[in-house]
Amino acid sequence: MSDLDRIIPETRAAKNCARSPRDFGNALPVLNEIRHALERLVETGEETRIDLSGMPFGPGDLDRLTAWLGKGEVTATVEALGPTQIQETAIPGVWLVDYRSGEGQRLTLHLEIAPVPELLRPQPRDLAEALTLLDARLEEDQGTPPESS
Amino acid sequence: MATPIPEKTLGERLRDHGLSRRGFLKLCAATASMMALPASMVPRIAAALEQARRPSVIWLSFQECTGCTESLTRSHAPTLEDLILKMVSLDYHHTLQAAAGEAAEEARLQAMEANAGEYLVIVDGSIPGPDANPGFSTVAGQSNYDILMETVEHAAAVIAVGTCAAFGGLPQARPNPTGAMSVMDLVKDKPVINVSGCPPVPMVITGVLAHYLTFGRLPDLDAYGRPMAFFGQSIHDRCYRRPFYDKGLFAESFDDQGAKEGWCLYRLGCKGPTTYNACATMKWNGGTSWPIESGHPCLGCSEPSFWDGGGFYEPVSVPLTANAGTLLTAGAVGAVVGGGSAALAKHGVKKADAERQPVTIDELEQTQ
Numbered sequence: 167m168s169d170l171d172r173i174i175p176e177t178r179a180a181k182n183c184a185r186s187p188r189d190f191g192n193a194l195p196v197l198n199e200i201r202h203a204l205e206r207l208v209e210t211g212e213e214t215r216i217d218l219s220g221m222p223f224g225p226g227d228l229d230r231l232t233a234w235l236g237k238g239e240v241t242a243t244v245e246a247l248g249p250t251q252i253q254e255t256a257i258p259g260v261w262l263v264d265y266r267s268g269e270g271q272r273l274t275l276h277l278e279i280a281p282v283p284e285l286l287r288p289q290p291r292d293l294a295e296a297l298t299l300l301d302a303r304l305e306e307d308q309g310t311p312p313e314s315s
Numbered sequence: 316m317a318t319p320i321p322e323k324t325l326g327e328r329l330r331d332h333g334l335s336r337r338g339f340l341k342l343c344a345a346t347a348s349m350m351a352l353p354a355s356m357v358p359r360i361a362a363a364l365e366q367a368r369r370p371s372v373i374w375l376s377f378q379e380c381t382g383c384t385e386s387l388t389r390s391h392a393p394t395l396e397d398l399i400l401k402m403v404s405l406d407y408h409h410t411l412q413a414a415a416g417e418a419a420e421e422a423r424l425q426a427m428e429a430n431a432g433e434y435l436v437i438v439d440g441s442i443p444g445p446d447a448n449p450g451f452s453t454v455a456g457q458s459n460y461d462i463l464m465e466t467v468e469h470a471a472a473v474i475a476v477g478t479c480a481a482f483g484g485l486p487q488a489r490p491n492p493t494g495a496m497s498v499m500d501l502v503k504d505k506p507v508i509n510v511s512g513c514p515p516v517p518m519v520i521t522g523v524l525a526h527y528l529t530f531g532r533l534p535d536l537d538a539y540g541r542p543m544a545f546f547g548q549s550i551h552d553r554c555y556r557r558p559f560y561d562k563g564l565f566a567e568s569f570d571d572q573g574a575k576e577g578w579c580l581y582r583l584g585c586k587g588p589t590t591y592n593a594c595a596t597m598k599w600n601g602g603t604s605w606p607i608e609s610g611h612p613c614l615g616c617s618e619p620s621f622w623d624g625g626g627f628y629e630p631v632s633v634p635l636t637a638n639a640g641t642l643l644t645a646g647a648v649g650a651v652v653g654g655g656s657a658a659l660a661k662h663g664v665k666k667a668d669a670e671r672q673p674v675t676i677d678e679l680e681q682t683q
């Protein structure tokens with residue numbers, strides 16, 4: 167089973183749920199919340215995060231939601247404090263961010279409605295230090311401090 | 316005079332451990348989840364945790380089954396090591412610590428003196444009250460009552476973990492042979508936060524600590540002194556079987572068609588309508604499931620007097636009663652932790668140490 171499948175499981179449970187006669191559940195309200203968030207992103211650029219691990223989901227609700235959202239083109243893994251698996255859904259701008267511990271247990275699962283999930287972007291303070299880091303490497307290589315423009 | 320070197324902030328400490336800024340952001344995302352705060356709070360949590368300093372924590376275990384400690388140490392998010400060891404300084408926990416006997420008690424007294432007015436006390440288990448035989452439960456020859464009162468005197472706040480510490484729990488069930496009392500029955504002049512449950516959801520225990528660490532104050536509490544973020548809604552309100560309840564579809568036995576279809580468990584004794592806890596969202600065993608999802612009615616374990624509330628399999632009849640004094644105290648103390656006078660408090664710790672008297676053989680042999 168790939169890491170990706172752990173985020174969007176196409177499990178028997180999910181298939182059973184699709185056939186299930188149950189017409190209730192908490193997946194639909196979350197889809198509505200995603201819709202509002204996407205509207206805000208398109209109109210004002212405002213980003214939204216939704217914590218799926220805090221939802222009162224019943225059996226199959228999460229599978230049903232992820233099945234509805236589908237898989238997009240982008241997947242990424244961030245290795246920091248254990249792996250975090252990021253999957254673009256079939257809806258551009260809607261991302262599943264699955265935070266795992268070093269032992270592979272889920273710490274939390276977020277939906278991010280943003281052009282790029284925050285964890286993928288360089289952190290502002292890292293970016294601020296980037297030039298110094300690059301200069302240090304150049305200096306190490308060439309023995310002279312690089313000229314600043 | 317040399318200025319003391321200030322203790323490192325949590326951000327500095329974590330970076331010393333090699334945690335990257337992305338790793339830190341991830342820790343904050345997990346912490347927000349643990350505190351039941353919206354994910355949009357992550358940047359604020361990151362800013363606060365960056366500057367936070369580790370609080371000293373003294374954990375006292377009294378009349379308990381160690382289930383609460385088990386619950387916490389089996390907690391998955393973040394691991395105990397990450398959360399407890401890096402985010403708080405656990406200075407005394409007689410079940411977990413390596414030191415024993417005099418050395419262990421010394422560690423407690425040292426932590427109290429060094430952090431007077433600022434440390435947190437976590438209690439699991441109920442306490443034989445001041446009128447009970449002190450020999451019913453002792454640690455290092457001291458009665459539970461004496462240790463509790465001595466330790467909380469200079470604490471910033473007390474967290475009662477588990478239904479025994481919060482409401483008396485099983486030891487207090489009728490006929491209450493040990494005269495068991497809850498922490499808030501005994502501690503009247505400090506903020507007491509109740510994290511009830513038998514055992515409590517582990518993320519709720521760590522969530523309260525994380526809240527204190529992040530915001531420097533205790534979370535908002537309900538009328539029973541429980542954090543609103545976790546106990547603000549009933550199990551029934553967040554139960555995924557609720558649509559069946561609303562439609563009047565009930566399982567009548569554990570193996571009938573209704574049970575197989577996942578219908579409401581009310582008639583099988585579910586106490587969800589009168590129980591406030593976070594099980595429906597935080598779940599158990601690393602988020603795997605929770606009692607109602609596993610097909611069993613809620614027992615109401617986070618409510619006062621749940622052991623005396625009638626049969627577990629009888630439909631709920633709202634039997635749950637807290638003693639009135641308990642409720643008043645919970646409301647009156649409030650949740651804001653004052654700084655306190657550290658110097659005065661330190662003096663008090665030394666005095667308490669000198670005055671400690673072990674339980675005698677005569678006292679042990681007394682009948683109640």
Ligand code: SF4
Pocket residue numbers: 550551552554555556557558560578579580581585586587588607613
């Ligand atoms: S199973 Fe219990 S908590 Fe869930 S809807 Fe029925 S009575 Fe309420």
